[in-house]
Amino acid sequence: MTCDEAQELMETVWDLPDNDLRRQRLIAHVQTCSSCAAEYEMWVESQNMVHVLEHEIPDMDAEQINRNVMDRIYRDFPWLVEETSKSRAVSRVFRKRLTLMIAGFLALFVCSFVYFAATGNQPKPVPEAVTTGIIPTGVADTAQTLNTKDDYNIPKTNSGIIDPFVVDMSPTQPEYWMILSLLGIGFAMFFLKKLNRVRR
Amino acid sequence: MTDSQLIQEIKQGDTELYSELMRRYQRKILAFVYHMLKSSHMELMAEDLCSETFYKAFRSLHSFREVDASFSTWLYTIARNTVLSELRKHRSGTLPLEESGVVPVAPMEVAPEQAILRSERVHMVREAINNLPEKQRSALILREYDQLDYQEIADILGQSVSSVKSLLFRARGSVKIQLEPYFYEPVFEDLRGMKNR
Ligand SMILES: [Zn+2]
Numbered sequence: 001m002t003c004d005e006a007q008e009l010m011e012t013v014w015d016l017p018d019n020d021l022r023r024q025r026l027i028a029h030v031q032t033c034s035s036c037a038a039e040y041e042m043w044v045e046s047q048n049m050v051h052v053l054e055h056e057i058p059d060m061d062a063e064q065i066n067r068n069v070m071d072r073i074y075r076d077f078p079w080l081v082e083e084t085s086k087s088r089a090v091s092r093v094f095r096k097r098l099t100l101m102i103a104g105f106l107a108l109f110v111c112s113f114v115y116f117a118a119t120g121n122q123p124k125p126v127p128e129a130v131t132t133g134i135i136p137t138g139v140a141d142t143a144q145t146l147n148t149k150d151d152y153n154i155p156k157t158n159s160g161i162i163d164p165f166v167v168d169m170s171p172t173q174p175e176y177w178m179i180l181s182l183l184g185i186g187f188a189m190f191f192l193k194k195l196n197r198v199r200r
Numbered sequence: 201m202t203d204s205q206l207i208q209e210i211k212q213g214d215t216e217l218y219s220e221l222m223r224r225y226q227r228k229i230l231a232f233v234y235h236m237l238k239s240s241h242m243e244l245m246a247e248d249l250c251s252e253t254f255y256k257a258f259r260s261l262h263s264f265r266e267v268d269a270s271f272s273t274w275l276y277t278i279a280r281n282t283v284l285s286e287l288r289k290h291r292s293g294t295l296p297l298e299e300s301g302v303v304p305v306a307p308m309e310v311a312p313e314q315a316i317l318r319s320e321r322v323h324m325v326r327e328a329i330n331n332l333p334e335k336q337r338s339a340l341i342l343r344e345y346d347q348l349d350y351q352e353i354a355d356i357l358g359q360s361v362s363s364v365k366s367l368l369f370r371a372r373g374s375v376k377i378q379l380e381p382y383f384y385e386p387v388f389e390d391l392r393g394m395k396n397r
Contacts, residue, residue, distance in 0.1 A: 011369055015343070015350075042383060046376035049325050054345050056322055057234050060247055062226040069254045070219050080215040 001029040006036045010043050098192050105184035112177035119174075203271045211262060218261075222254050225272060228346060229253055229279050235341045236283045239330040242290065249286060253279040269355050276348075276356045280338060328378035335359070336371035343368055 001009075009026045016023050030040045074081050201209075206221050233253065234246040257264075257278050264274055329337055338357060342348045350361045357364065 011373060014372060015368070042380060043376060045383060046379045047372070049321060049379055050329070050340070050344055050375060052318070052322055053235065053325055053329070056238075057231050060230055062223070062230065065226060065230070065247055065251050065254070066219055066222050068251050069222060069258070070216075072251070072255055073215065073218065073258055077215075080213070 001025055003029075003033060003036055006030065006033070007039065010036075010040055014043075014047060095192070098188050102185055102188045105181040105188065109178055109181035109185070112174040112181065116174035116178065204266050207261065207264065207266075207271065218258055221271075225275055226250070226254075228272070229275055232276060232341060232346060233279055233283055235329075235345060236280070236338065237287075238326065239337060240287055240290070242287070245286065249282050250279070253282050256282065270352070273348075273352050273355045276342065276346075276352075280356060284334070324379060324382050325375075328375045331378060332371050332374060336367050336374070339364055339367040340371040340375070 237243045354364045
């Protein structure tokens with residue numbers, strides 16, 4: 001390292017960690033070069049001196065400041081006094097109940113899901129015959145070959161009229177309980193949010 | 201409870217928790233305000249301006265968004281603006297630049313001559329920092345006394361990280377140049393002897 005490099009580094013190394021390579025190289029140079037050493041010592045001294053002010057803060061009563069600010073807030077925003085006490089009393093009870101409600105619905109959801117997974121699988125509808133448009137070839141000498149199965153299976157095309165969506169569901173089915181519990185959780189969450197907003 | 205949880209609860213109406221939030225940052229803000237004011241010999245106002253900072257912060261707490269800055273950075277910004285507007289007010293008025301203020305109190309166990317040397321040294325450094333332009337002074341105080349990183353200082357001063365680096369670089373250089381003459385004086389020699397013990 002040249003002296004010029006060292007001088008330049010002296011101005012910039014102060015925020016680098018102690019184990020930084022640039023810092024270590026500078027220190028290595030300073031140990032071998034007396035003119036840079038003098039300059040470096042001045043930098044170190046001036047840095048140290050700046051820190052003498054760190055503890056020059058008279059003891060001030062932080063709690064007093066705290067109380068002053070709170071008093072001023074309650075004086076300027078009187079409605080907050082009531083709100084604070086209300087929010088402390090009301091929210092604790094309500095939140096507890098809502099949490100219990102969410103937990104209950106969650107349990108219901110899990111139970112119905114497990115039940116659904118274990119037993120609720122209904123037999124899947126048999127896939128219909130693929131429509132290819134090709135009529136099986138008739139064999140001339142067997143009269144009974146062409147039977148009723150050979151009629152065209154024309155897929156329902158979109159006629160522009162949508163069939164109403166019908167969910168086939170009764171309280172005995174697990175899907176019913178799953179959807180009900182999800183609705184319950186949703187409602188409870190909505191209510192919790194609403195409660196938070198109202199108290200503002 | 202984290203800062204953001206506390207702030208959430210306060211916004212939701214539990215105002216009393218603001219007291220707890222203040223307790224977390226009071227010392228830091230007070231120290232920053234003190235150092236900023238001390239350079240204009242106005243440190244007696246430190247407690248008032250610290251209260252003012254926390255009051256302003258509460259009033260605009262609803263506009264505080266954590267994505268933009270941390271709560272502490274935001275507080276420092278308010279503190280700095282509060283101090284600057286106060287300094288501006290006094291600069292235009294008649295400010296008695298008397299030395300009175302609070303005389304630096306040396307710890308009891310320190311011998312009197314050491315206390316004198318110490319207060320001499322404090323005075324030198326104080327003067328050197330006083331002479332810095334405001335941005336350099338703020339950057340130096342935030343870096344050296346509050347140990348904030350470049351990004352935080354940049355947020356508070358509304359500058360880029362690279363300008364913060366250059367502010368710090370210039371501030372340190374300028375402080376060193378101002379202190380240099382003292383390095384050859386007897387006071388400093390004595391101090392050096394004290395330090396090496
Ligand atoms: Zn050299």
